[in-house]
Each structure stands twice: as C-alpha cells, then as structure tokens.
Amino acid sequence: MTSPASAPRPRQSLRRHRAARPVLLALSLFLVGAVYAAVAPATTSSADGAADAQLIAQGKDLFAVNCASCHGLNAEGLAQQGAPALTNVGAAAVDFQVRTGRMPMGNPYAQAVGKQNTFTDDEINALATYVGSLGSGPKVPGEDQYNPDGLSAEDVARGGDLFRTNCSACHNFKGAGGALPNGFVAPSIEKTDPAQIWEAMRTGPGQMPVFAAGAIPDEDVKAVIAYVQQVNATPSAGLTLGGIGPVAEGFWAWVVGIGSLVLAAVWIATRGARA
Amino acid sequence: MAKPAQINPSSPAMEVRTPPQEESPSKLAAPAKWVDDRIGLAKLLGNIRKIFPDHWSFLLGEIALYSFVILLITGIFLTIWFKPSMTEVEYAGTYQLMRGVPMSEAFASTLSLSFDIRGGLLVRQIHHWAAMLFVAAMTAHMLRVFFTGAFRKPRELNWLIGVGLLSIGLIEGFAGYSLPDDLLSGTGLRFVDGLVRSIPLIGTWAEFFVFGGEFPGDLIIPRLYMVHILLVPGLLLGLISAHMALLVYHKHTQWPGPGRTQRNIQGYPFFPIYVAKAGGFFFIVFAVTILMGAFMQINPVWIFGPYNPAQVTAGSQPDWYMGFVEGAIRIIPNWEWHLWGTTWSWNIFLPGVGLMGLLFTSLALYPFIEAWITGDTSEHHLLDRPRNAPVRTGLGVAGMAAYGMFWLSGGNDILATQFHVSLNAVTYFMRAAVFVVPVLAFIVTKRICLSLQRADRDRVLHGSESGVIVRSPDGGYSEAHQPLSQGEAYTLTRHPQPAALVPNGKKVGRLRQRLSHWYAAGQVPKPTAAEIAEAAHHAAVEDGHDAPALEGGDSGDTP
Numbered sequence: 021m022t023s024p025a026s027a028p029r030p031r032q033s034l035r036r037h038r039a040a041r042p043v044l045l046a047l048s049l050f051l052v053g054a055v056y057a058a059v060a061p062a063t064t065s066s067a068d069g070a071a072d073a074q075l076i077a078q079g080k081d082l083f084a085v086n087c088a089s090c091h092g093l094n095a096e097g098l099a100q101q102g103a104p105a106l107t108n109v110g111a112a113a114v115d116f117q118v119r120t121g122r123m124p125m126g127n128p129y130a131q132a133v134g135k136q137n138t139f140t141d142d143e144i145n146a147l148a149t150y151v152g153s154l155g156s157g158p159k160v161p162g163e164d165q166y167n168p169d170g171l172s173a174e175d176v177a178r179g180g181d182l183f184r185t186n187c188s189a190c191h192n193f194k195g196a197g198g199a200l201p202n203g204f205v206a207p208s209i210e211k212t213d214p215a216q217i218w219e220a221m222r223t224g225p226g227q228m229p230v231f232a233a234g235a236i237p238d239e240d241v242k243a244v245i246a247y248v249q250q251v252n253a254t255p256s257a258g259l260t261l262g263g264i265g266p267v268a269e270g271f272w273a274w275v276v277g278i279g280s281l282v283l284a285a286v287w288i289a290t291r292g293a294r295a
Numbered sequence: 296m297a298k299p300a301q302i303n304p305s306s307p308a309m310e311v312r313t314p315p316q317e318e319s320p321s322k323l324a325a326p327a328k329w330v331d332d333r334i335g336l337a338k339l340l341g342n343i344r345k346i347f348p349d350h351w352s353f354l355l356g357e358i359a360l361y362s363f364v365i366l367l368i369t370g371i372f373l374t375i376w377f378k379p380s381m382t383e384v385e386y387a388g389t390y391q392l393m394r395g396v397p398m399s400e401a402f403a404s405t406l407s408l409s410f411d412i413r414g415g416l417l418v419r420q421i422h423h424w425a426a427m428l429f430v431a432a433m434t435a436h437m438l439r440v441f442f443t444g445a446f447r448k449p450r451e452l453n454w455l456i457g458v459g460l461l462s463i464g465l466i467e468g469f470a471g472y473s474l475p476d477d478l479l480s481g482t483g484l485r486f487v488d489g490l491v492r493s494i495p496l497i498g499t500w501a502e503f504f505v506f507g508g509e510f511p512g513d514l515i516i517p518r519l520y521m522v523h524i525l526l527v528p529g530l531l532l533g534l535i536s537a538h539m540a541l542l543v544y545h546k547h548t549q550w551p552g553p554g555r556t557q558r559n560i561q562g563y564p565f566f567p568i569y570v571a572k573a574g575g576f577f578f579i580v581f582a583v584t585i586l587m588g589a590f591m592q593i594n595p596v597w598i599f600g601p602y603n604p605a606q607v608t609a610g611s612q613p614d615w616y617m618g619f620v621e622g623a624i625r626i627i628p629n630w631e632w633h634l635w636g637t638t639w640s641w642n643i644f645l646p647g648v649g650l651m652g653l654l655f656t657s658l659a660l661y662p663f664i665e666a667w668i669t670g671d672t673s674e675h676h677l678l679d680r681p682r683n684a685p686v687r688t689g690l691g692v693a694g695m696a697a698y699g700m701f702w703l704s705g706g707n708d709i710l711a712t713q714f715h716v717s718l719n720a721v722t723y724f725m726r727a728a729v730f731v732v733p734v735l736a737f738i739v740t741k742r743i744c745l746s747l748q749r750a751d752r753d754r755v756l757h758g759s760e761s762g763v764i765v766r767s768p769d770g771g772y773s774e775a776h777q778p779l780s781q782g783e784a785y786t787l788t789r790h791p792q793p794a795a796l797v798p799n800g801k802k803v804g805r806l807r808q809r810l811s812h813w814y815a816a817g818q819v820p821k822p823t824a825a826e827i828a829e830a831a832h833h834a835a836v837e838d839g840h841d842a843p844a845l846e847g848g849d850s851g852d853t854p
Contacts, residue, residue: 173391173392173394173395174394174395176391176392176394177386177391177392177393177394177395177396178395178396180392180393180396180600181396181600181603184478184600184603184606184608185603185605185606188478188606188607188608188609189606189607189608189609190609191609192608192609192610193478193598193599193600193608193609193610194598196610197609197712198609198610198708198712199609199707199708199709199711199712199718200718201718201719202717202718202719203711203716203717203718203719203720205711205712206609247392250391250392251392251598254392254598256592256595257409257416257420257592257593257595258420258588258589258590258591258592258593259590259591259592260592260595261591261592263598264610264709264712265479265608265610265611265612265709266479266594266612266613266614266615267610267612267615267618267705267706267709268709269427269593269594269614269615270427270614270615270616270618271615272591273424273427273428273431273587273615274431274615276587276591277424277427277428277431277583277584277587278358278428278431278432278435280583281358281428281432281579281580281583282351282355282435284576284579284580284583285351285352285354285355285357285358285576286351288351288354288572288575288576288579289349289350289351289353289354290351291572
C-alpha cells in the first residue's frame with residue numbers, strides 16, 4: 021500500500037468530503053438491513069396469498085372454539101390451566117397434537133394421551149396454519165422429510181444405533197414404550213405414522229425433548245423411522261410376550277414352564293405303578 | 296558264530312492248558328458278568344431296588360436336575376460357535392438391521408449363531424428357557440423342603456448343599472446372561488460393576504480385579520465364559536452329585552400315613568418303577584423346554600442391539616432370579632455418605648450385596664436356628680404337614696412375601712405401564728410393602744394353619760361330613776357324620792406337637808425360652824386317644840352332632 025502522503029489528491033478529497041460519513045452510514049445500514057432480510061427467518065408463512073388468509077381466519081375460528089378455553093384467545097397460554105403459549109410452537113406441533121387426538125385433551129392435569137381424532141384434514145390444516153402464523157417454529161413436514169423409502173441397509177442400521185442412543189431409554193428397545201417418573205409414560209411408537217415421529221422429534225410433545233435439525237438432520241430422522249418400522253416388521257422367534265423384556269419372560273417361565281411341569285409331576289405321581 | 300537259543304523242553308509255554316471251567320452264564324447275563332468282573336457292577340447297582348416314595352412335590356427337584364442336563368446338552372452345542380471375545384468388529388452378517396454396526400465378536404457370533412447356524416436360534420432359546428426353569432425349579436424344590444421340614448436332622452448338610460446350589464445357580468445364570476454382550480447384558484454388567492464398587496474400602500480394587508481395569512474393559516466376557524462353561528458347571532456337577540449321594544444315603548423323606556414310620560419307607564423301587572417314571576419325566580421336561588424354545592421368544596438380542604455404554608433401554612431388567620436385587624436397588628432411598636473425599640454408597644451396597652447376603656445366610660442358618668429354638672435333636676424322616684408347624688410355615692410365607700415384594704419392585708416400570716399407575720406410586724408403595732406385607736403374611740398364614748389344625752381335630756372327633764341332613768324325632772336337624780378310616784385318623788394325629796422349653800439355667804436362657812414359647816404357642820392340641828374314644832361313643836349314642844371338641848384348642852392361639 022502506498023502511504024497517505026504519496027496517494028493522489030482527488031481520492032483523499034473524496035474521502036474527506038463532507039457527505040462521506042452520512043453516506044457511508046446510510047450504506048452500511050442498508051447493507052445490514054439487506055443481510056438481515058436475507059438471513060432472518062420469515063415471521064409469516066411463505067404463502068401470504070388470499071387463500072392463506074382465508075385458511076388462517078378459518079383456523080382462528082376453530083382455535084377460538086376448541087383451544088382458546090385453555091390456551092387463551094390469542095394462544096398466549098393460561099398458566100392456571102397449565103396450558104403453554106402456542107405463539108412459537110409451529111404448525112408441526114399443532115398437526116401432531118391434534119392429529120393424534122392428544123389435543124383437545126380430556127383432563128388437563130394428566131398426560132395428554134393419544135385418542136380418536138375428530139377433526140378433518142382441512143380443519144387440522146387450518147388450525148396448524150393459524151398457529152404457525154403466530155410466530156416461528158417447525159412447519160408441517162413434507163413427505164421428502166420423513167418418508168424413509170429408499171434408504172440402504174447401512175442407513176437403516178445406523179438409524180438403529182441412533183434409536184438406541186436417543187430413543188430407547190424411554191421408548192424401549194423396539195419402541196414398545198416405557199414408564200417415566202410421576203405417572204408419565206413414553207407411549208409405544210411401534211405403529212406410529214412416520215410424519216408423526218418426525219413431528220414429535222422436532223417439537224418435543226409432553227415430556228419428550230426436542231431433537232432439533234442441528235442435532236439430528238432429516239436424513240437421520242428418516243433412518244430412525246425406517247429402523248422402527250423394520251425392527252417391528254421383522255418376524256419374531258415365537259410369541260413376543262409383549263416385547264417388554266425379561267420381566268415378561270420370567271413371568272411366563274413360572275406360569276407356563278413350572279406350571280405345566282408341576283401338572284406333569286402330579287400326573288406322574290398319581291399314576292402309581294401298574295406292574 | 297551265533298549260538299542257537301536254548302529251548303527248555305519243559306517250558307510252560309509249551310504246555311497245553313484248558314481255560315478254567317466256569318459256570319457259563321446265559322447269553323443275556325454274559326455282558327453284565329463281564330462288566331461286573333471288572334468294575335464291580337453288582338455292588339454299584341446295589342441300590343437299584345432303593346425305594347422312593349411317591350408324591351408330586353418330590354419331583355420338583357427332578358425338574359431342576361433335568362433342566363441342568365438340558366443346559367449341558369444345549370450349552371455344548373452353543374460353545375461350538377460362540378466366540379467369547381470383546382474384539383470390536385463391524386457386522387457384515389445376514390441380519391440386515393445390524394449391517395455395518397460396530398460390535399464385539401461375542402455379539403456378532405451370537406447373531407450368526409441365531410441367524411446363520413441351522414437350529415442355532417432354537418437351541419439358544421431352549422438353553423435360556425431351561426436356565427429360567429433350572430433356577431425356578433430349584434427355588435420351588437427348596438420351598439417344598441422348607442415347608443415340609445425336610446431340612447431337619449439328619450439332612451441339614453444336604454440343605455446347606457442345596458443353598459449352595461441355588462446361590463451358584465444364580466451366578467451361573469447371570470454369567471450366561473452377560474455373555475452375548477447385547478445391550479441388556481452390558482447394562483446388567485454395569486449394574487454388577489456398581490455393586491462391586493459399592494463394597495466399602497475394597498470396592499474400587501475389587502472392580503479393577505474383576506474387570507481387569509475400568510469398566511467394561513476387554514476381559515470380562517472371556518472371564519465370564521470361563522466361569523459359565525467351566526468353573527460353575529463343575530461346581531454344580533460336584534454339588535449335585537453330593538446332593539444326590541446324600542439323598543440316597545439318608546433315604547427320601549415321606550409323608551406321614553398308615554404304616555409309615557421313621558424307620559421304614561413306603562414307595563416304589565428305583566428299578567423298574569422310578570427308572571420309568573423319572574426317565575419319562577426327563578423327556579417331559581425336555582419337551583416342555585423345546586416347546587417353549589420353539590414357540591416363545593426369549594432374549595431377542597438382535598432387537599436389543601450390541602452393548603454400548605452410552606446406551607440404555609427402557610425395560611432393562613435381569614432374568615427373574617436376579618429381579619429381587621434389582622427391585623431392592625430400585626426402591627432404596629438415596630443413602631450415601633461422603634466422608635473425607637470418599638463415597639460410601641449404602642444405596643447400592645445394602646440392597647445389592649446386603650440383601651443377597653441376608654437371603655442366603657438366613658436360608659443356610661434356618662435349620663440350626665429352628666433346632667435351637669425347639670430343642671429338637673431327634674431324627675426326622677417323616678415330613679411335617681405345613682399346618683402342623685405354623686410358625687415355620689408363617690416364616691416361610693413371610694420370606695416369600697418379602698422376596699415377592701422386592702421381586703415386584705424390580706419390575707416397577709413394567710407394573711406402571713401395564714397397570715397404568717404412577718412409577719413413583721409403585722416405588723413408594725413398595726418401600727413400605729417390603730416391611731409390612733411379610734408381617735401380614737406371617738399373621739395370616741399362622742391363622743390359616745391353626746384353623747386347619749382345628750379342622751383336622753374336628754374331623755378326627757366328628758368324622759367326615761356326609762352331606763346328609765337328619766331330622767330327629769323332636770324336630771332338630773343335624774348333619775350325619777361318617778367315622779374316619781383308621782388310616783386317616785392316624786395320619787391326622789401322628790405328628791408330634793412341639794412344647795415350649797422350660798428355663799434351665801445356662802442351657803436355656805430367657806431368649807431361647809421365649810422364642811420356643813412363641814414357636815409352640817397356640818397349637819390346637821391334637822385329640823387324645825381318650826377324646827377319640829369318647830367322641831366315638833358319643834357319636835354312636837347321639838348322632839355325633841355335638842361332640843366335645845374345641846374347648847382345649849380355642850384358648851391358646853389368641854395373640
């Protein structure tokens with residue numbers, strides 16, 4: 021670089037122009053704004069068309085009727101009902117909770133359990149879109165995000181390893197479910213829909229932690245889903261006895277094993293001898 | 296020049312001899328005689344006509360014996376392919392869901408044993424079911440011996456051998472459970488690792504000794520393999536032989552009954568009756584284990600996955616016989632001392648090492664404690680009916696209840712999910728239940744025993760109910776009773792009733808006197824000959840509907 025003394029005069033004068041500072045300030049502000057606009061997450065759903073506005077309005081009505089009594093008219097949550105704010109849970113959370121029948125819940129003081137869902141697909145879509153429009157949060161996934169078809173055997177086996185590391189501690193080694201403290205349970209996921217497994221991992225319903233995309237990308241979620249499906253589709257080596265491990269095995273060893281052998285012993289002893 | 300060898304013309308080699316003339320045995324007996332001449336077969340078979348009494352509960356020990364034989368047979372099959380190595384390999388076998396997963400050679404060989412060896416999975420499952428039945432049958436057999444008082448003199452040593460068999464049976468089962476190196480195996484080993492480390496003062500040293508360094512290391516599977524296929528089976532074989540030799544030496548106990556005394560034994564000879572019965576029973580036991588192995592899945596290690604210390608699964612439980620220890624650990628409060636930078640994990644040591652020690656110590660000592668309390672030094676070859684030893688029966692049921700509560704606690708999560716109750720509620724309930732339920736069980740059992748004693752007394756004095764209601768000429772109704780056969784009356788009255796010891800200076804101290812009073816108190820006195828005669832006379836005169844019976848029995852049993 022040339023020293024300031026030897027540099028050409030016109031450039032120096034331009035730099036020292038009276039308007040230089042305000043212009044630079046304006047330029048840098050513009051740059052920051054532009055970068056922010058490019059990087060920042062969208063606060064409203066991408067399709068802001070008239071159809072979407074109509075969907076949101078329909079969802080808002082449904083929300084007011086079905087959800088607001090606990091979650092508040094503006095989804096701000098009601099602490100005394102134990103109902104959380106839904107402003108940043110995302111559409112995927114609504115899709116999961118309503119589609120599995122967990123919401124609306126019967127008893128707000130116990131764990132939300134899956135039951136028969138009474139909403140149509142359109143209604144769920146409207147509700148999810150409305151809640152999704154209130155803030156950030158994961159969207160309802162597309163099939164490319166959760167459909168495990170076409171994974172290689174190695175991928176599925178890797179999914180099994182991920183499953184045993186992240187899921188089996190609560191959901192059992194094949195997803196049969198397990199007990200959690202204070203009366204909560206981790207439900208069986210042996211027959212759960214792939215989209216719902218994706219949504220549960222991303223939104224963390226109930227006691228479940230959130231498994232964010234940064235920790236477990238969609239490819240890994242697919243692998244986990246594939247493993248759960250395939251391990252449950254694999255033929256068993258006889259009656260599975262519930263697939264809950266050694267407790268059931270011990271129970272049946274006594275009932276079937278010792279039980280039948282005692283009956284045999286009684287039969288042998290009462291036969292006496294017929295010489 | 297070679298000299299020609301001298302030939303003695305009178306050499307014995309040249310003599311013609313005829314073999315000594317023996318009585319030639321018949322064609323069938325010839326081989327038997329051949330063997331008898333060499334190994335004394337006749338003496339060995341001297342016991343072939345040994346008499347054994349007949350009762351279904353005497354066959355429980357046989358189930359254990361046959362399960363052990365099945366375990367040996369199936370175990371040999373499994374050792375042909377199992378590789379007891381913790382070397383890490385990448386799985387490349389036929390089970391797709393493990394493709395490329397890193398695992399130990401032990402686990403990989405278990406998978407190939409299950410999926411690639413013809414019949415391997417079936418034999419694995421038979422082996423595992425037989426192991427469950429082995430310990431279960433030993434337990435049931437032990438309970439039978441306990442409740443019938445068959446552990447009394449002269450059989451205390453055989454009882455001790457039995458307690459030894461049961462305890463090392465647990466070790467054998469645990470070692471086998473750990474060998475496949477699957478997720479549950481490893482979790483179980485981690486549990487034992489903690490158990491060893493919780494031993495005060497020497498814990499860490501003992502852990503490093505057992506695992507050859509820090510958990511899990513790469514030595515534990517080969518070591519457990521040695522324990523599982525050599526050390527413990529050898530001990531089991533030796534102890535089982537001693538157990539059965541003593542059984543033959545002592546002769547089997549028998550139930551009381553007409554013609555049965557302390558000096559004789561009624562039953563059938565070993566040959567041919569029991570050869571057929573016991574031999575047939577072996578095949579029944581083998582058939583049941585095969586059917587269970589074929590139709591009931593057990594220990595599906597391919598679903599559990601290989602052991603990885605970073606992983607654990609819901610429903611991690613040991614096999615049933617370690618469940619009581621698991622349960623104790625699950626319910627104990629978090630008692631721990633931190634002194635001068637050391638940790639004293641009573642929360643693991645007490646329920647783990649302490650409870651197992653308590654169980655086997657009290658089992659081993661019970662015959663001697665009971666003999667000390669009752670002061671009974673006579674030999675017993677006739678069994679007690681459980682009702683006639685109400686305190687012993689009560690203690691036994693109380694022990695079973697305590698064991699059962701700990702056992703249930705081991706499955707507290709399964710109870711919570713299967714019966715839709717809170718895990719915490721189950722845990723808190725069990726914390727009280729392990730102390731309260733045994734006491735209730737003792738009281739209830741003792742009451743039932745005494746009631747049964749009273750029913751026996753009633754039956755002897757009144758006869759059996761005929762179901763016929765008779766109307767007397769003056770309008771009263773009564774049920775006609777039929778007199779008992781003499782045999783049944785004998786069976787119901789032959790048992791000795793223990794009496795409380797009297798204080799006797801040093802020999803019978805106050806504690807012993809009190810215990811013996813507690814042991815003997817409340818028994819319903821069995822009818823005397825005079826009472827029976829009077830009752831019979833009464834029955835003949837007045838239809839027997841109000842024979843004097845219970846006055847003597849009612850007083851003593853109120854606590």
